[in-house]
Amino acid sequence: MSTHDISITVNGKMHKRNVDSRLHLADFLRQELGLTGTHIGCEHGVCGACTVLVDGATARACLMLAVQADGRRIETIEGVAAADGPLHPIQAALSRHHGLQCGYCTPGVVMTLLELQRECGGEPVTEADIRRALSGNLCRCTGYQGMVDAALEILPGAHTKA
Amino acid sequence: MKPSAFTYHAPKTLAEALDLAATLDNARVLAGGQSLMPMMNYRVVQPEHLIDLGRISELAFVEDTVEGLKVGAMTTQRTIERSGVVQKRCPLLIDALFHVGHQQTRNRGTIGGSICHLDPSAELPVTACALDAVLTAASKTGRREIPFADFPAGYLTSSLQPDEILVQIDFGKWPARAGAAFEEYAVRPADFAIVSVAARVALNEDGIITEARLAAGGIAPVPTRLISIEAMLKDERASAALIESAAAAAAALPAAGDDMNSADYRRELAGHLTQRALSKALQRVRP
Numbered sequence: 001m002s003t004h005d006i007s008i009t010v011n012g013k014m015h016k017r018n019v020d021s022r023l024h025l026a027d028f029l030r031q032e033l034g035l036t037g038t039h040i041g042c043e044h045g046v047c048g049a050c051t052v053l054v055d056g057a058t059a060r061a062c063l064m065l066a067v068q069a070d071g072r073r074i075e076t077i078e079g080v081a082a083a084d085g086p087l088h089p090i091q092a093a094l095s096r097h098h099g100l101q102c103g104y105c106t107p108g109v110v111m112t113l114l115e116l117q118r119e120c121g122g123e124p125v126t127e128a129d130i131r132r133a134l135s136g137n138l139c140r141c142t143g144y145q146g147m148v149d150a151a152l153e154i155l156p157g158a159h160t161k162a
Numbered sequence: 163m164k165p166s167a168f169t170y171h172a173p174k175t176l177a178e179a180l181d182l183a184a185t186l187d188n189a190r191v192l193a194g195g196q197s198l199m200p201m202m203n204y205r206v207v208q209p210e211h212l213i214d215l216g217r218i219s220e221l222a223f224v225e226d227t228v229e230g231l232k233v234g235a236m237t238t239q240r241t242i243e244r245s246g247v248v249q250k251r252c253p254l255l256i257d258a259l260f261h262v263g264h265q266q267t268r269n270r271g272t273i274g275g276s277i278c279h280l281d282p283s284a285e286l287p288v289t290a291c292a293l294d295a296v297l298t299a300a301s302k303t304g305r306r307e308i309p310f311a312d313f314p315a316g317y318l319t320s321s322l323q324p325d326e327i328l329v330q331i332d333f334g335k336w337p338a339r340a341g342a343a344f345e346e347y348a349v350r351p352a353d354f355a356i357v358s359v360a361a362r363v364a365l366n367e368d369g370i371i372t373e374a375r376l377a378a379g380g381i382a383p384v385p386t387r388l389i390s391i392e393a394m395l396k397d398e399r400a401s402a403a404l405i406e407s408a409a410a411a412a413a414a415l416p417a418a419g420d421d422m423n424s425a426d427y428r429r430e431l432a433g434h435l436t437q438r439a440l441s442k443a444l445q446r447v448r449p
Contacts, residue, residue: 001167021170021212024199043163044200048266057240057269063199064270067170068216112266135352136264 006070010035011079019066026050026061028069029076037077037107041138048137051108052076058115058136077107080114090114093150101141109137113151124157165202172214176221176300176329179213184302184325186211191327193236193275196267221274221329226251230335235274235328239286240265242273252333253446254293254342254362258285261346261355274328277313278320282380283354285344287314290331291385292360292377298330305329314384337373340364341446345439346379347431356380356423357431359412361439363395365447371395376408376436381417381428388412391436400444409437 002021007014010033017032026043029035029052041047043062050061053075081088087095090113100106116125116133130151134144171186173179183189189211192198201207215221221236224245231251233242242248243259262268262276262285276286277297290297290310297308299322308321315321322328346358357380364373374395376388391411398404413433419425 002169004170020167022165022167024164024203027164043203045196045267048264051266054269058266059270060196060266062203063195063267065170065195065199065214067172068195068214115265132351133265135350136266 004067004070006067008066008069008072008074010074011076017066021065021067023066024062025052025059025064025066025069025074028066029061029074032066035076035078039104039107041104046138047105048108048112049105051111051137053111053115056115056118058112075111075114077110080110088114089154090117090150093154094147097146097150097153099142099146099150105137105139105141109134109139109147112137113147113155116151117155120155122156125151125155127152130155163203165199166205166208168202168209169211170214171211172217174217176218176327179215179218179327180300180302180325182211182213183327186213189213189324191215191278193278194238194267194271195275196263196271197275197279197281215327224248229332231333233273233331233333235277235330236272237274239263239268239271239273239276243268251336252293253336254289254344254360255286255333257342257344258289258360261285261344261348261352261358264352273331277331278322278328280314280318280320280384281354282317282383282385283348283356283358284379285346285355285358285360288358288360288377288379288385289344290333291379291387292362292375293333294375294387295334296332297328298332299323299326300329301326307332310385311387317383337364339366339447340373341443341448343439343442343446345435345442347435357428357435359432359435359439361436361443363400363440363443363447365400365444368399370397370399372397376412376440378412378415378432378436381415381432383418386415388415388436395440402441405437405440405444408440409433412436 039049041049045060045063190209192214221234223234225232342362346355348355362375374392417425417428
C-alpha cells in the first residue's frame, strides 16, 4: 500500500489531495471532490457510465487510478454547463429528443458526444460515426435512437443518415 | 469492485522501470490499464507492486525505418489508428484497430499492453501473429528480440520473464503489391470477437501470390498462424476458387470451443472469415 500527493485540475479548478494508490479516478471524483455526476456502473470498463475527459480525450474513470491522473486535466459532466446557466447544446438536444430516460448513463454519453463534437472540428459526422462513438456507452432505456437523433441535430453535416 | 492494496510506482525512464522490475516481488507492469485494471478491480490479479509505464515518454513512438514500421510498446491504440505513417506502412494495423474496444478505451489502451495481455479475442496479437512481428523485451541485463511465434506461453500468458518489459514491436517491411484485411465476428460491433482472421497477400505482376500471411484468433488459447493455408496460397494464381479452398481448409482446422461457442461454430466462423479477409486483401492489392 502506498499513498501519494497528487494535483489534479478538474473542470478548471486545481485540487490537491493525498490518496491511496488503489483509489480509482471515479471514486476520487465522487468521494474526494463530491462530484457525483460521474456515475459508476460496472467498475470494469464495460458500461461507460463513468466516462470523463482526461486531457481532452474520453477515458473510463473506473480504469484509471487517481494517482495516474496526477498533473492531468479532467473534465466531468459538472463542467459541461454552469450550475445555474443554460444546458450545453448537447444536453439540450438530448433532452429535446428524449435521448435519456433514467439518466444513469447520460453523463458518460454527454462526455462521449463532447469529444466527438470537438474532434470532428466542423467536418461532417455521419450516423455511423455517432453510433460507433456511442457503442462505448451502454444505455438500457432509450434504445439509442433519441441520442442519435440529438447528435444528428447538433453535429455538423450529420443531417443525412449514413 | 476495488483493487486490493498495492504500492504504486511511476518511473519516468525505462532504466528506472527495469530496476523496479528486477527488484520487486509480485509486481505487475501497468500499460494502458484497459485489461489489467478490470482484473485488479475484480481481484483476479492482486499485485503487491504496480509499475506504471505511463510516464515513460521514450516508449511511445511510431517510426518509419528502412527495416519497416517500429512502434513503441506504450503507444496508444488511438495514436496508431490516426497515424498516417501506419496507414502507409502497415495498413493491416489500422484495419485491426477498427475492431478494438471503444474510443474511450483506445484512448488509453496501448499496443504493448494488448500484445502482452494476449486475450484470445484481441485483434492486435492476431495482427502481430500474422505479420510475425518481432518483439523487443528489455531487462536490466540487456535486450532480446522475440519473434511473435515464440511469444505466447499459453492462455493470457506471454513468455516475458518477470524482470522484462516489452519496449518495441517491429512489424517489418510492407511488401510491394500487397493488400491486407482484418475480419472478425462479434455478437455486437466492438464487442469481444468470437473468431477473427488477419490476412495479407502480395502478388507479382502476373497475379501470382508471392507471399500470404494468415492468422486467426479465437480457435485456440493463443493466436494461431495458419501456415498450412499460407503454403496452399503461395505461388498460386489468385482466384475465387483458390480463396474457397483456403476457406474450406480454415474451416477444417482443429479448434477449441467453450461453453459459449462450440469448436464447430468457431471452425465455421474461421472458414467464412478467411474467405472474407482474403477476398478483401486481394481487392486491396496496390501496385
